[in-house]
């Protein structure tokens with residue numbers, strides 16, 4: 001019995017979700033077969049095979065970032081290999097491809113799954129009612145199941161190495177896809193986020209020390225379901241765009257939770273976030289003014305607290 | 319056809335006399351770091367087309383430092399033309415949201431910081447000396463006018479407390495207004511809200527009369543400037559509209575002027591102070607220097623401190639580099655990019671080996687302290703108000 005993992009990549013880079021999907025597949029203790037299709041994807045296979053028993057590589061310029069093409073290729077491979085489960089991300093790409101494959105082949109599908117286990121049948125867990133309820137589902141008997149997983153729920157850190165083999169196959173795509181065309185990538189404007197609308201704001205100040213630490217905070221924000229904001233110096237340094245600035249010359253915010261990381265609590269900053277329902281501050285200086293407006297405080301190095309928090313929340317979320 | 323609304327700026331500011339020489343732009347503190355071009359805006363004022371005005375969001379960049387007005391060879395007031403252009407935008411509601419909030423807050427809470435009136439006296443909570451409150455029946459010779467920023471900003475509140483300590487030690491008969499202290503309105507006027515400013519002039523003149531106030535010492539050069547100049551102009555204006563304003567001859571001094579007078583009278587001397595062995599550079603605030611030619615009093619006060627090593631910026635007095643703190647810029651970042659003037663300023667201070675940049679304005683304190691941290695001089699340099707240094711050295 002095999003588990004297919006659909007590998008997402010973009011502009012020559014593997015997407016994080018691909019590793020999360022591999023991690024989800026490994027949990028089923030079956031043969032993990034990664035499907036890597038696209039144009040000039042050969043090089044990526046080396047990185048994928050590390051965590052798979054086999055990588056099926058379909059290198060075809062006709063696939064070219066076209067979800068319709070990916071779907072047809074996947075259809076053919078499933079028909080040929082008959083995997084028990086096909087796992088892919090619940091991303092815009094996965095949401096496009098997974099249901100199409102399910103319809104094409106008449107297979108059952110479970111979407112936006114946060115946990116997969118084998119309990120006789122395949123059992124999936126979905127988070128419903130805005131995260132208030134976790135519901136378990138057993139999938140109907142079928143040859144193959146299609147599953148999309150929620151991002152950030154399966155940790156790539158738990159991957160074990162498999163170092164399997166790479167198998168190149170001819171593209172099953174016979175002709176160009178004409179009903180759908182890839183036009184180009186449009187980068188979202190980084191400023192396109194409205195921090196005034198967020199329920200949870202994870203906000204950084206100068207205490208974060210280095211631009212290189214921003215991704216740490218981004219990860220924390222993501223796992224908390226929050227949005228990243230900041231104090232003015234972070235904008236001055238060019239680490240985050242102006243739209244993320246909280247304060248009297250930035251945005252006034254009223255989130256349910258405001259997590260202030262390495263922010264001293266200058267008047268101009270505090271005036272912009274005082275209205276938050278709950279303020280939690282992390283600062284190494286116990287005398288920092290931010291503690292006078294915070295309901296909860298941690299006196300410690302943010303660079304220690306951020307990864308610990310991320311880890312803890314991951315654990316709690318299971 | 320669409321009607322193009324026009325404003326006759328020549329009636330208000332004689333803009334037709336502008337010869338487009340560009341001296342104003344050459345002097346402008348903001349042009350250093352943004353596309354803001356005051357000469358170009360003068361031309362827009364000459365043409366008087368309100369639609370054109372709306373396309374220039376950089377109108378909010380002006381810090382109202384006033385140097386363009388000092389330098390204009392035709393004796394025009396470009397910095398006032400900006401106020402006029404802004405008032406068109408205010409009337410049309412084309413205002414950055416942070417500026418709108420600040421103006422609304424002045425109207426609702428009597429301060430631009432969005433803070434309740436009931437918290438205005440919070441700066442006095444940690445005071446260890448008694449201070450008279452002129453709104454509660456106490457009588458004193460002087461009102462110490464604190465101002466909005468020094469009342470609410472937790473950093474600047476320390477300056478207010480230092481001021482009370484120093485004036486008390488010097489035996490000055492003064493009091494404050496506590497929660498009843500109003501906004502002076504200077505920033506409201508500079509942001510183009512002249513209607514709101516008129517209201518404040520009327521209310522405040524009545525309030526000063528009711529509490530028997532005629533002599534005022536201000537912490538902020540902005541309050542000083544507006545009480546001594548704009549209040550007089552607007553009183554006339556309001557009276558022409560038939561609104562009666564109390565006939566008060568206000569005697570207003572910035573605190574550095576007041577202290578310099580005490581030195582003249584022998585009431586403040588070096589003997590009263592401990593040694594202060596620090597290298598200190600004084601930053602001239604625009605509203606004291608460029609706008610009011612008050613250069614000597616703050617220097618006089620600093621110079622009598624025993625042991626002080628007073629150094630000077632190359633760009634000082636009427637050439638002082640504006641810190642970008644006024645003209646509404648507390649609530650608007652402006653369109654400028656690159657290093658802030660405040661950062662440039664602290665770097666200049668660093669080349670002078672200054673351990674302290676001293677200021678006599680709450681806005682300068684905010685901007686320079688922020689610039690000091692941005693430039694990475696937290697360990698080696700402090701930013702302090704002159705009152706804070708005095709509070710430290712007075713025995």
Ligand SMILES: Cc1cc2nc3c(=O)[nH]c(=O)nc-3n(C[C@H](O)[C@H](O)[C@H](O)COP(=O)(O)OP(=O)(O)OC[C@H]3O[C@@H](n4cnc5c(N)ncnc54)[C@H](O)[C@@H]3O)c2cc1C
Pocket residue numbers: 204205206207208230231232233234245246247248249250251261262263264265266267268269272282283284285288300301302303643647648649684685686687688691
């Ligand atoms: C006109 C004007 C407008 C302004 N408008 C705004 C505004 O809208 N918004 C705004 O945010 N600011 C504004 N400011 C700037 C404001 O005055 C402060 O300078 C700024 O908010 C300070 O940002 P910060 O707290 O990130 O940095 P800092 O004040 O430098 O504080 C950094 C904090 O991080 C802590 N820290 C350092 N290292 C660590 C570590 N390893 N672990 C934990 N803690 C650590 C320190 O103890 C310190 O408390 C404005 C200033 C001016 C002059």
Ligand code: SF4
Pocket residue numbers: 335336337338339340341342343356357360389390391392393394396
């Ligand atoms: S300096 Fe005076 S005359 Fe010259 S362009 Fe500016 S406003 Fe006009």
Ligand code: SF4
Pocket residue numbers: 342345346347348349356379380381382383384385386387396397400
């Ligand atoms: S007042 Fe200062 S900032 Fe404004 S236009 Fe004149 S020189 Fe420039």
